[in-house]
Amino acid sequence: MSDYRVSHLDTLEAEGIFIFREVAATCQRPVLLFSGGKDSIVMLHLAQKAFAPARIPFPVMHVDTGHNFPEAIEYRDQRVADLGVQLIVASVQEAIDSGFVTEPPGGSRNRIQTPVLLDAVEKHRFDALFGGARRDEEKARAKERIFSFRDEFGQWDPKNQRPELWSLYNGRVHPDEQIRVFPLSNWTELDIWNYIAEQDIPLPSIYFAHDREVVERDGMLYAVNEFLAKRDGETSQVRRVRYRTVGDASCTAAVASEADTVEKVIAEVAATRITERGATRGDDRASEAAMEDRKREGYF
């Protein structure tokens, strides 16, 4: 250590910890969005490091579409219990049942997550929401600040973002406004996996190769389950697959893979020529600016 070298993963970790502490010190009611996916798992890991030996000083929240991979939910509940943090579940199913939102045709609940999220934010009066989004995921996200201001409607205005210089983050908001905070902004998918390997962080099993009944649709492999039925003319088959992202089970696809360890996943991610969202997320294919449009509505 005599030359004071800092690896890029250590630099990213130090930046992430700094961001968590900054929010805890300056915001009134922060919350961490946690889905049981790999990015939010790394977020929780960083949060735990930021405040050790104290507990994480804010709750975590899952906007639950009701279309979950059971492995991810099981992981979520176990991890939250281990860390002793409070879990808030904002249920899309309950919102549908009460008539607050209407289930769109086609079964994807991606878009109706937004009003449920904003309703929970209002109810709990959260002023800062940690999200696991990375700038490498998508071109609209590449434009987003680490502290991203949202107005009282939860809207992102990409033309009117607060300048962000050095590590001086402006988290000031008026009542009902929020800051979305992205500690993983500067991480790439490969960084996440290398960090998971380096820190030996456990993950839900769906991230590793396993046999699953799938149908091929629009060039992607969708698992057949209670949320996703076969369409006319589609035949299912059992394939060796893993997930690169964990989202709503109705619109998140698997990729064919033999990678059943973290090391093999890293090798696979390093070699792939398709982005994780391009390979697995039907929701991003809606239009050229699908993500930007959803973010303007209040989505993460």
Next chain:
Amino acid sequence: MTSTDVAAAASAPTVSHESDLLRFATAGSVDDGKSTLIGRLLYDTKTLFEDQLSAVEAVSAARGDEYTDLALLTDGLRSEREQGITIDVAYRYFSTPKRKFIIADTPGHIQYTRNMVTGASTADLSLILVDARKGLVEQSRRHAFLCSLLRVPHMVLCVNKMDLVDYSQEVFDRIAEEFTAFATKLDVPDLTIVPISALKGDNVVNRSENMPWYSGCSLLHHLENVHIASDRNLVDVRFPVQHVIRPQTSDTLDYRGYAGQVASGVIKPGDDVVVLPSGFTTTVASVETADGPLEEAFPPQSVTIRLADDLDVSRGDMLARPNNQPRSTQDVEALVCWMDETDSLRVRGKYAIKHTTNEVRAVVKELKYRLDINTLHRDEDAEALELNEIGRVKLRTTKPLLCDEYRRNRETGGFIIVDEATNRTVGAGIITG
């Protein structure tokens, strides 16, 4: 760019624990080929993915473009695509087995000077592009000036489109000479000049056979090897206290740690430290992380420091060495870049200042001059700073700032200005005295 004219792609790293991080900001005028260069760096390092490329190809084809518009890769916003210009900073990532890179792709237009300043504030290196056919234009000088103002330690001038001037050494030498003379006036500590063709790939990843007269290395080779470790200030111990950690659990009742990121210097257990602004001295009992204690801490590590004595220390305070302290002052002189379009900086205006982890209020006592960033002329009659204008101001703060001159310490020498009514970040300041 098609896949066939690209040289053998660099192999993607599988083990990256050894590589470090270089942040660079790109600058240049609108048609200098910035997007093409970024597209090529991403493509040649296997960071540009097939689905991204095919999406861009599809949009280009649908618009009837003659060639694939790589700017679409970086112009991610609807309005940017509509207008064909870059509005805001976009951050891009690529890596080679040696290093990981963060590109702050900043817009060229003068209207977005604030975004250039944003991107350059954290950069280790600035990459300025000029078109070999046009030579230095106002924009190149302006960006070089802004990068020198922000003390970006390394600068690379890429003379692009060399293919369009027949790879002429004479053209390159003339531009290089002119820029070197200009950079001397700006105090640029490290300048490298590379002749390239981003479109054809000359000297971007591999040395070009088209320019045998050029003896330097390719752009990527330079980016991979430029020495940045010594750019950090390891001399002046500055530890802004960010958050006090007091676990309220039965087995850690007496625990009190001061969490923060080391701004500069090296901190070890046993070191004498002074707590500012109170001035009490004590020693460092331990330097801790969630993974255990450290023998020393240095930038940019995020750590928790425990002190030997029970002192009153809170967020916004700073630890330093008793014989090497930052200035503690309520009167600050700074160069300010104004960033707000709806309101201007005015003398006697009151603002919130965020500096390290400290927040104070400040009043503008004096606007000494407004700087014309094209001519470097000082207008001493100016009464306000409008959007994208830079001026020298005197501020009086409600409580002391613990600061250093920006040229000595970027972490303790910069601040942002926030409008207390709107909460908008309206300006950025660089402490000069």
